Amino acid sequence: MLSSKASQKKGRxxxxxxxxxQRPVYAAIDLGTNNCRLLVAEARGKRFRVVxxxxxIVRLGEGLGASGKLSDASIDRTIAALKIxxxxxxxxxxxxxKCVATQACRAADNGREFIARVQSETGLSxxxxxxxxxxxxxxxxxxxxxxxxxxxALVVDIGGGSTELCWVDVKKVRGRGLxxxxxxxxxxxxxxxxxxxxxxxxxxxxxxxxxxxxxMLAFARDKLTSFERGLDFSEDxxxxxxxxxxxxxxVTSLCAVHLDLDKYVRSMVDGSWLARExxxxxxxxxxxxxxxxxxxxxxxxxxxxxxxLAGCAILEAIWEIWPCDQMRVADRGxxxxxxxxxxxGRPARKRKRKAGAKSEDKKxxxxxxxxxxxxxxxxxxx
Numbered sequence: 001m002l003s004s005k006a007s008q009k010k011g012r013x014x015x016x017x018x019x020x021x022q023r024p025v026y027a028a029i030d031l032g033t034n035n036c037r038l039l040v041a042e043a044r045g046k047r048f049r050v051v052x053x054x055x056x057i058v059r060l061g062e063g064l065g066a067s068g069k070l071s072d073a074s075i076d077r078t079i080a081a082l083k084i085x086x087x088x089x090x091x092x093x094x095x096x097x098k099c100v101a102t103q104a105c106r107a108a109d110n111g112r113e114f115i116a117r118v119q120s121e122t123g124l125s126x127x128x129x130x131x132x133x134x135x136x137x138x139x140x141x142x143x144x145x146x147x148x149x150x151x152x153a154l155v156v157d158i159g160g161g162s163t164e165l166c167w168v169d170v171k172k173v174r175g176r177g178l179x180x181x182x183x184x185x186x187x188x189x190x191x192x193x194x195x196x197x198x199x200x201x202x203x204x205x206x207x208x209x210x211x212x213x214x215x216m217l218a219f220a221r222d223k224l225t226s227f228e229r230g231l232d233f234s235e236d237x238x239x240x241x242x243x244x245x246x247x248x249x250x251v252t253s254l255c256a257v258h259l260d261l262d263k264y265v266r267s268m269v270d271g272s273w274l275a276r277e278x279x280x281x282x283x284x285x286x287x288x289x290x291x292x293x294x295x296x297x298x299x300x301x302x303x304x305x306x307x308x309l310a311g312c313a314i315l316e317a318i319w320e321i322w323p324c325d326q327m328r329v330a331d332r333g334x335x336x337x338x339x340x341x342x343x344x345g346r347p348a349r350k351r352k353r354k355a356g357a358k359s360e361d362k363k364x365x366x367x368x369x370x371x372x373x374x375x376x377x378x379x380x381x382x
Contacts, residue, residue, distance in 0.1 A: 022092065022093040023042055023093065024042070024093050024094075024095035025040050025041060025042045025051055025092050025093060025094055025095060026040070026041055026042070026043070026048070026094070026095055026096050026097075026339055026342045026343050027039065027040045027041075027089060027092070027094050027096075027097045027098075028097075028098050028099075028100075028334075028335045028336075028338035028339050028342065029082075029085060029097075029098070029099040029100070029124065029126075029335075030100060030102070030333075030334045030335045030338070031060065031078070031082075031099070031100065031101040031102070031104075031105070031126060032060070032101075032102050032103065032104065032159050032160050032161070032334075033059075033060055033061035033064075033102065033103050033104040033159055033160025033161030033162070033196055033198050033199075034057060034058070034059055034060070034061065034159070034160030034161075034196075034197065034198050034249075034307070035055060035056065035057055035058065035160070035249070036055070036056050036058045036060070036078060036081045036082065036085070037053075037054070037055045037056075037335050038052070038053060038054040038055075038085045038088065038089075038335075039052075039053050039335040039336065039338075039339060040052035040053065040088070040089070040092055040094070041339050041343070043343045043344075046178050046344070047144070047340075048339055048340070048343055051092070052088060052091075052092065054081075054084065054085055054088055056081040056084070057303040057304075058074065058077045058078040058081050059074055059077065059160075059198065060074050060075070060077075060078045060104045060105075060160075061074070061103065061104035061107075061108075061160055061161045061196075061198050061199070062074045062198065062202075063202070064104060064107060064108055064161070064198075064199075065199050065202055065203065066202070068107075068108065068109050069108055069109050069110045070104065070105075070108045070110055070111065070114050075114055075117070078118075079117070079118060079121055079122065082118060082122045082124055083121070083122055085122075085124070086122045086123060086124060096342045098127075098338045098341075098342055099124050099125060099126040099127065100126065100127050100128075100129045100137075100334070100338065101115065101126045101127070101128045101129070102128075102129060102134050102159065102161070102162070102334075103131075103134075103159060103160070103161030103162040103194075103196065104160070104161050105126075105128045106128055106130075106131075107161060107194075111128065112128075115128065131162065131164060131192030132190060132192070134157070134162075134164050134192070134334060135155075135157065135164040135165070135166045135187070135190045135191075135192060136166070136185050136187065136190075136337070137333075137334045137337030137338060137341070138155055138157040138164060138166065138247050138333050138334055138337060139155050139166050139168055139185050139187060139337070140181070140182060140185060140336075140337035140340050140341060141247065141330070141332045141333050141334065141335070141336030141337035141340065142155055142245050142247055142328075142330045142332060142333070142336075143173060143178070143181055143340075145245055145271060145328045145330055146168065146170045146173055146174075146245065146328075147170065147243050147328070148170065148174060150170055150241060150242050150243050151169075151170060151171065151236065151241045151242060152167055152168065152169065152170060152188070152233060152236055152237070152241060152242035152243075153167075153168045153170050153173075153242060153243060153244075153245050153328075154166070154167055154168075154233070154237070154242060154243075154244050154245070154318075154322055155168060155244075155245045155247065156244055156245065156246045156247065156248065156251070156315065156318055156327075157247045157248055157333055157334070158196065158197065158246075158248035158249075158250045158251070158311050158314050158315060159196045159197070159248065160196045160197055160198040160199070160307075161194070161196040161198055161199050162192055162193060162194055162195065162196050162199075163192070163193045163195050163196060163314055164190070164191070164192050164193075165190065165191050165192075165193070165224075165227075165230060165318070166187050166189075166190040167187065167188045167189045167190070167230065167233055167242075168185075168186055168187060168188065169186045169188050172186035173186055178340075178344055179344060179345070182340065182341055182344060182345040182346075183345070183346065188233075189229045189230060189232075189233070191227045191229075191230055193223050193224060193227075194223075195219075195220055195223050195314060196310075196314075197249075197250060197307040197308070197310045197311040197314075198307065198310075200216055200219070200220070200310040200313065200314065201306060201307050201309075201310040203219075204216045204219070204310070206291060206306065206309075208290075213287055213309060213313060216309070216310060216313035217313045217316055217317055219313075220313050220314045220316075220317035220318075221317040221320065221321070224314075224317055224318060224321055225321060230321075230322075231321070233322060234321055234322055234323075237322040237323055237324045238323055240324060240325065242322070242324055243324050243325075243326055243327065243328060244318070244319070244322070244324060244326075244327035244328070245327065245328045245330055246274075246315065246327050246328070246329055246330060247330045247332060247333035247334075248311065248333070249304060249311070250307075250308060250311025250312060250314070250315055251274075251311075251315065251327070251329055251330070252264075252269050252270075252329060252330075252331050253299060253300055253304055253308055253311075254274070254279055254282050254283065254286075254308075254311075254312065254315070255269050255272060255274050255279075255282075255329045256268075256269055256299035256300075257282040257285065257286060257297065257299060257300070258274060258278045258279065258281070258282040259272075261298065261299045262298045262299070263298045263299065264298070264299040266331050269329055269331050270329065270330060270331035270332065271328070271329070271330070272328075272329045273326045273327070273328060273329070274326065274327050274328075274329050275325060275326050276319055276323075276324070276325060276326065276327070279315070279319075279327065280316070283309075283312045283316065286300075286308060286309060286312065287309060287312075291305050291306050292305070294308065
């Protein structure tokens, strides 16, 4: 008869053996200003099959605009969510894992200290990516949603602390194929703007008067029109030669409201088309409600009720500057782009670190800092 200790050891051996028998999976973690997201998937043809996921609103960037730092409370919330993610990953045979952080960690004075604390307390190693890489990954995640009948696609990623826009050559996407697009994403131009649902909602606290929403809209419009290269595409969109692809929570929530869903259903939202007039009607409906009334809508909930209209203001400004009839709704984005790169992209090459050289994380941080200081990132060819 086995002793209790021997039985426990045998149980551990069985657990390890069972895990080893699992199919290898890939995992991506996206730590943004508002959300913390995990996606676990296995390779499946030219895409992948999701086997596990997790999403939690942590509001890491709450109060960042005023203080310049990540608060103790937001850090604690985020680390608690990351510990749940860490425990989830233990249940899978993870072949490759990629963890990235975006605007909040780029902008915060204590961003690097926070990343170090995450590593110490959870064992998860995050890379703070540049705005350009954030925009590129959003495009990669939405490659199969582009309309072949159009010349251009404008991929819109409205985050908590920033908004990334990327103008894509649709013909090159179809002509190059998946692996070529992963190696060199056909971006005609891209830009990152320091406006997001958290930053704008904090800058324009909700008021019960008619001027509140128009003020947010005008602010967003002013920021977006500062990128002259992007304005070169306005006429193309007016002539219906392009379409939008929206990858953010703002877009998916607005679509769910238009569909009058009591509860958010991804399969009904992802990949659907949302007409501009229908989007504006859904926005008008939300504008006529209080924050508490918006929270009672199942597909909005308490987590987004105070942020969704700030996102709508950014989206409406984008639609004004680059007008088109419809937007493709994408319940996918950076995480999916990471997974596509991990599964179908070129294997990462190990680099020998030279003595006295800066670490890769330091270089990435320096690049992100430099791009952030510009406020709006200049054009980059695809």
